[in-house]
Amino acid sequence: MSVLDTLIQGILLGGLYTLFAAGLALVFGIMRLVNLAHGDLIVMAAFLILYLVTGLGLNPFVAALIAMPVMFGIGWALQYFVLNRTLGPDILPPLLVTFGLSIVIQNGLLQGFSADSRRIPIGPLESASINLGPIAVGVMPLLTFASAVLVIVALNVIFYRTSLGRAFRATSDDKVTAGLMGIRPDNIFAIATGLALVVATIAALYLGARANFDPTIGPARLIYAFEAVIIGGLGSFWGTLVGGIIIGVAQTFGASINPEWQILAGHVAFLIVLLFRPRGLFPRAVD
Amino acid sequence: MALLETRSLTASYGDFQALFGVDVRLEEGQTVAIIGANGAGKTTLMRSISGVLRNALDQISFDGREIGGLSAPDVVALGVAMVPEGRKLFPSLTVEENLLIGRYGRAVEGFWSLETIYEMFPILKERRNNPGTALSGGQQQMVAIGRALMSNPRVLLCDELSLGLAPVVIKDIYAAFPKIKASGASIIIVEQDIGQALKVADQVYCMMEGRITLSGKPSEISREQIHAAYFGAHA
Ligand SMILES: Nc1ncnc2c1ncn2[C@@H]1O[C@H](COP(=O)(O)OP(=O)(O)O)[C@@H](O)[C@H]1O
Numbered sequence: 195m196s197v198l199d200t201l202i203q204g205i206l207l208g209g210l211y212t213l214f215a216a217g218l219a220l221v222f223g224i225m226r227l228v229n230l231a232h233g234d235l236i237v238m239a240a241f242l243i244l245y246l247v248t249g250l251g252l253n254p255f256v257a258a259l260i261a262m263p264v265m266f267g268i269g270w271a272l273q274y275f276v277l278n279r280t281l282g283p284d285i286l287p288p289l290l291v292t293f294g295l296s297i298v299i300q301n302g303l304l305q306g307f308s309a310d311s312r313r314i315p316i317g318p319l320e321s322a323s324i325n326l327g328p329i330a331v332g333v334m335p336l337l338t339f340a341s342a343v344l345v346i347v348a349l350n351v352i353f354y355r356t357s358l359g360r361a362f363r364a365t366s367d368d369k370v371t372a373g374l375m376g377i378r379p380d381n382i383f384a385i386a387t388g389l390a391l392v393v394a395t396i397a398a399l400y401l402g403a404r405a406n407f408d409p410t411i412g413p414a415r416l417i418y419a420f421e422a423v424i425i426g427g428l429g430s431f432w433g434t435l436v437g438g439i440i441i442g443v444a445q446t447f448g449a450s451i452n453p454e455w456q457i458l459a460g461h462v463a464f465l466i467v468l469l470f471r472p473r474g475l476f477p478r479a480v481d
Numbered sequence: 482m483a484l485l486e487t488r489s490l491t492a493s494y495g496d497f498q499a500l501f502g503v504d505v506r507l508e509e510g511q512t513v514a515i516i517g518a519n520g521a522g523k524t525t526l527m528r529s530i531s532g533v534l535r536n537a538l539d540q541i542s543f544d545g546r547e548i549g550g551l552s553a554p555d556v557v558a559l560g561v562a563m564v565p566e567g568r569k570l571f572p573s574l575t576v577e578e579n580l581l582i583g584r585y586g587r588a589v590e591g592f593w594s595l596e597t598i599y600e601m602f603p604i605l606k607e608r609r610n611n612p613g614t615a616l617s618g619g620q621q622q623m624v625a626i627g628r629a630l631m632s633n634p635r636v637l638l639c640d641e642l643s644l645g646l647a648p649v650v651i652k653d654i655y656a657a658f659p660k661i662k663a664s665g666a667s668i669i670i671v672e673q674d675i676g677q678a679l680k681v682a683d684q685v686y687c688m689m690e691g692r693i694t695l696s697g698k699p700s701e702i703s704r705e706q707i708h709a710a711y712f713g714a715h716a
């Protein structure tokens with residue numbers, strides 16, 4: 195495998211990590227909430243898509259489209275009825291509650307789907323590839339990366355160009371004054387978590403189509419997502435994309451030297467970036 | 482019937498009671514001024530009316546409706562907007578975005594729009610893409626007033642507009658009042674600047690330690706009465 199080839203595979207893998215991370219970045223950026231169940235919610239969305247594909251015989255992309263509003267609803271309700279009650283000056287309650295939620299989701303999925311390893315069947319697309327000059331690139335990794343860029347663009351547009359985005363930023367600045375503008379912070383937070391789970395559903399489609407998954411793999415995805423968000427700098431969506439790419443490239447190069455080094459190389463890259471840029475590459479000016 | 486009225490309004494922060502039966506009336510088209518020393522409870526009164534603090538439902542009425550227990554978004558939707566003490570612009574929003582968000586919860590057509598606000602405060606149009614918090618104090622106050630007006634409110638609550646501003650700047654800000662009144666809004670201002678308050682108000686209330694100690698038309702009350710109501714009879 196040439197260096198260029200490895201680099202491109204790494205960048206494309208970074209797209210997947212960006213998709214894991216974008217929802218986390220959105221929720222953290224708006225309400226300073228770290229959702230420890232984010233990885234498990236991605237796995238849950240993967241099982242939902244799998245169920246729609248194998249149970250109802252739907253095309254996986256159609257299944258993901260159907261899963262998106264379902265996951266939005268789950269995210270909205272989770273935030274509105276549970277997580278909003280944990281928000282406050284103390285950062286411990288949301289961590290404890292989402293940690294508990296993570297365990298509940300894992301066990302619920304084990305109960306419902308067993309510990310077997312699964313995969314979302316996507317047919318011939320799985321092995322399809324196209325040639326970019328001398329390098330053959332998988333269609334699925336390419337789609338994953340394109341989706342990640344699209345998600346980042348969409349989140350930026352929502353955040354900086356819409357009335358909802360203004361409400362997100364205003365609520366994040368000052369809940370009480372936001373209320374004086376007619377904004378209902380509880381609802382705004384619920385919409386944010388709903389959106390985060392829509393992105394998680396997109397992540398789930400590519401996660402489940404690319405590799406095997408089972409109910410216990412959520413926490414590991416959470417770690418990659420975390421690292422991408424923190425490398426990027428809290429509060430910058432483009433930073434999250436860069437962070438995802440750095441982890442992806444580091445892992446791919448690590449694996450090309452020795453397959454056992456894949457995961458380790460990602461973590462090392464994370465630590466090196468933090469060593470030189472403790473606040474990440476693109477920290478938000480206002481904090 | 483008054484447009485807005487508080488009846489024996491009480492309010493507390495935990496165990497600490499800040500208002501002890503406050504009665505204030507605002508007639509349609511009028512400007513009411515609330516004056517009083519620091520800690521008298523003026524801001525608490527504003528927070529109660531605007532819904533930031535919840536009170537007993539029947540302690541505040543607006544346009545014949547009891548609104549004492551409503552939340553801030555519900556009160557804004559009815560047409561009561563506030564310019565909060567300390568301006569409270571959103572740092573993550575530009576000047577124009579700060580104005581636009583003023584109509585998030587009540588987007589009714591009326592006299593006020595981006596155009597009419599830029600007409601009244603031309604400097605804001607020049608600075609519209611700056612972060613709201615990059616402006617001078619007086620300009621920030623203009624944004625805060627514009628933001629509240631964007632909802633075309635029937636009642637505008639202004640808490641200490643002149644706080645921390647130079648006298649010339651205060652004059653500029655208050656120069657906007659005739660226009661605001663002409664747009665049909667009734668106004669309650671909280672002021673420490675008594676001269677300014679007496680100039681614009683149809684009715685003045687003086688507060689001390691959570692109670693109204695004096696009320697009347699500016700022409701009917703004397704400096705001595707105000708002094709006594711401000712600092713207590715034996716000051
Ligand atoms: N958030 C708060 N928590 C506890 N006490 C408060 C709070 N805000 C104001 N107070 C108290 O309530 C009283 C009235 O304050 P306030 O309404 O801000 O007065 P004013 O606006 O007239 O200066 C003061 O004694 C003040 O210390």
Ligand SMILES: [Mg+2]
Nearest residue numbers: 523524566641
């Ligand atoms: Mg005050």
